[in-house]
Amino acid sequence: MWYTEDMDGQLVEKGRDDLRQLARRLSVLFPSLLSEENLRTGRLSVKSSSKHRCVSSAQAFQEGLRQARGGAGAEAEYIHEVDDELMRFFERCRGYVEGVENNRTALMEVEKFKHGEEMEGVRRRVAERLGLPPQRLTPDLLEAAFFLCSYELSIKSVHSPWCFLFDEDDAKVLEYQSDLKQYWKRSHGHVITGLSSCPLFHHVFRTLDKAGRPRRSTDALPEPASILIGHAETLLPLLSLLGLYKDKTPPTAANYNSQHGRSFRTSRIVPYAANLLLVLYDCQRGPRLQMLINESPVRFPGLKEDAPLYREVRATYRHLLDGCDFYRECEGRPSRGPNTEL
């Protein structure tokens, strides 16, 4: 077993590489914004969660930006500011922690699916391949074997022997189990999950407001880019709050067979180095906002253009811009004082 205790919670080399390459691709897309010079002169802001792997990601991202310009000195300093209020809001939201995270009934669909007929089928087939009685394999062991298969593939780029335990249909069942878990734990399953990301939502729009505000020629230029580095658990609630990947029928333990075409597929939404980009363009009729998820354009719910006017995006989220009060939603009481957020 190559996976050792000390690797727990740390970024692996492959992960660093993912972040360096992401930074290089983005600096090619936005050369005047994500430039080595803007980084060197302190015009970019980098916020990270306090977790070691996030800080490592922040460093690797900056290495990528530097390398994009022919590789500056290795002794260069990295910047980052830890902000768990923004990047780990989920553990600070009591309504979420008590209502979802620590609440077994909130994840009932996952438990049911674990012991349902699809997983039973996987168990039977894997047991047969191993020549073991099926009762020796628990759903948790199957999940662990599937994780090992996917880790060895993603971290070491090998077709792991663990993967031979599963055929493609088995993998689809295990993928569904994982999507079910994310749906009920980190996404649309419970409204409070999306609402727990209100501080991040407001931060993002405040940053965009500032960047898009009309300026006199004497005013300082806005921040070229604001980089926030968090977790899949940070991104999923925010994407949910924005109304993305919300299928008509929620995935449950009972409807596996009708969910093959679902848009809620976490291996696509939050793969390693998952990213959400909000790009503001200075256009004739006013600023426009483009959203990219994992570097592909995605439309805002209800809006028909790839880069709609920023004011139309704001109109779409008016109810959240005017509300989405973290204290009210998470603690059941309004925040003290007037809402000075926007």
Ligand SMILES: *[C@@H]1O[C@H](CO)[C@@H](O)[C@H](O)[C@H]1NC(C)=O
């Ligand atoms: C736990 O989740 C269930 C189902 O979503 C909900 O009805 C219940 O109120 C939750 N319990 C707590 C303590 O929040």
